[in-house]
Every structure is written in structure tokens, then in C-alpha cells.
Amino acid sequence: GENVEQHPSTLSVQEGDSAVIKCTYSDSASNYFPWYKQELGKRPQLIIDIRSNVGEKKDQRIAVTLNKTAKHFSLHITETQPEDSAVYFCAASTGTASKLTFGTGTRLQVTL
Amino acid sequence: DAGITQSPRHKVTETGTPVTLRCHQTENHRYMYWYRQDPGHGLRLIHYSYGVKDTDKGEVSDGYSVSRSKTEDFLLTLESATSSQTSVYFCAIRGGLIYNEQFFGPGTRLTVL
Numbered sequence: 364g365e366n367v368e369q370h371p372s373t374l375s376v377q378e379g380d381s382a383v384i385k386c387t388y389s390d391s392a393s394n395y396f397p398w399y400k401q402e403l404g405k406r407p408q409l410i411i412d413i414r415s416n417v418g419e420k421k422d423q424r425i426a427v428t429l430n431k432t433a434k435h436f437s438l439h440i441t442e443t444q445p446e447d448s449a450v451y452f453c454a455a456s457t458g459t460a461s462k463l464t465f466g467t468g469t470r471l472q473v474t475l
Numbered sequence: 476d477a478g479i480t481q482s483p484r485h486k487v488t489e490t491g492t493p494v495t496l497r498c499h500q501t502e503n504h505r506y507m508y509w510y511r512q513d514p515g516h517g518l519r520l521i522h523y524s525y526g527v528k529d530t531d532k533g534e535v536s537d538g539y540s541v542s543r544s545k546t547e548d549f550l551l552t553l554e555s556a557t558s559s560q561t562s563v564y565f566c567a568i569r570g571g572l573i574y575n576e577q578f579f580g581p582g583t584r585l586t587v588l
Contacts, residue, residue: 397577462508463518
């Protein structure tokens with residue numbers, strides 16, 4: 364089955380700096396890659412996603428890049444703000460059922 | 476929040492007792508999923524459903540069963556709860572038309588003593 368690895372497990376940046384979280388996947392058939400943000404005690408919230416036929420997608424301060432050849436994808440957050448502090452999960456999906464395999468999460472802390 | 480509710484939101488039970496968690500959706504989505512979340516493991520798929528009475532296993536299905544007798548309800552049952560099943564359980568629906576986005580319910584925190 365699919366295996367998703369996520370790094371780093373923790374990341375601390377100063378407000379205004381950029382943050383990058385990286386994930387690799389194992390199944391070349393995976394074709395959909397969402398990113399979720401989870402605040403303490405809350406449900407995971409979808410923040411951005413990308414399909415395998417696209418190399419990059421941007422939504423305001425967040426962007427995702429995908430390298431199919433290397434089987435890795437990354438989340439980029441620019442101009443970080445304290446409200447960006449949360450745990451971020453990457454995931455990969457394959458097949459008609461769209462079963463998601465998640466990475467183990469990155470705890471992002473944005474300090475003032 | 477995609478019209479998803481979960482009940483109960485919190486439950487404490489004892490080892491060996493049966494437990495049923497309910498996921499309810501109001502928007503007639505075909506696909507529903509149960510995940511568990513544990514520290515260091517992210518979220519892992521337990522079971523999923525692709526229609527009424529149509530279900531299949533995920534990566535951590537041992538010790539769990541599911542049922543879906545109506546489109547709006549997806550039940551997760553622990554036949555005989557064990558301490559290793561202490562976790563936060565999230566239900567999700569596939570709500571996207573193009574990219575198959577999944578949206579999560581509020582979660583159920585289950586403690587098995």
C-alpha cells in the first residue's frame with residue numbers, strides 16, 4: 364500500500380518568515396495530494412490540494428508543489444503569522460475510493 | 476463544516492464492552508470514511524463506505540466493523556473495546572466533485588479503561 368513520509372516533525376519560524384514542509388510518497392499511482400491544518404482539539408481542515416497533472420498551485424500565502432518523478436510534494440507558507448501555528452498533515456490518494464494515506468504531521472510554531 | 480456530525484463527542488468505556496460511534500451527514504454524499512488519530516501516526520483509515528450497504532476495509536480495520544443502512548449514517552462498532560483503541564475517531568465525507576476532497580467531522584474522543 365501507499366506510504367507517506369513527512370518532514371520535519373516540528374518547525375519553528377519567526378513571524379514573517381517562510382515555512383516549508385515536505386512529504387514523499389511511495390505509490391506512483393497516487394494522483395491527489397491534499398494538505399490539512401489541524402488546530403488543537405479541532406478537526407483537520409483542508410487548506411490546499413493538488414492533482415498529479417499539475418506541478419504547482421497557489422492560494423494567497425500558501426502554495427503546494429509536486430514532483431511526480433521524485434514522488435515528493437511540499438507545502439510552502441509565506442509571510443507566516445501566529446495564526447498559522449498548528450499541525451499540518453500531508454496526504455496522498457489513489458483509486459476511485461480516494462482513500463487517503465496521511466503523513467505523521469508537522470507541528471508549526473510561529474513566534475513573534 | 477460540510478454538514479457532518481458525530482456522536483458521542485466523548486466516551487469513556489471499559490475493556491471488553493461494545494461501543495458504537497455514529498457519523499451523520501446531511502448532504503447525501505456517497506463516500507464516507509472512518510479514521511483514527513493517534514500521536515505519532517497521523518490519521519489512519521479504518522473503514523470506508525461507497526454507498527448503502529457497501530463498505531470496505533482500510534489499513535487498520537482489525538477489531539472494528541461498520542454498517543451503513545442509510546445514506547446519511549455510517550456507524551463504527553468496536554465489538555469488544557481494548558485499551559489500544561483509545562483514540563480520537565474522525566468521520567469524513569468525500570464532498571468534492573473534481574478533486575475528491577474529504578471533509579472531516581468534529582471527532583469523537585474515546586477512552587477505553
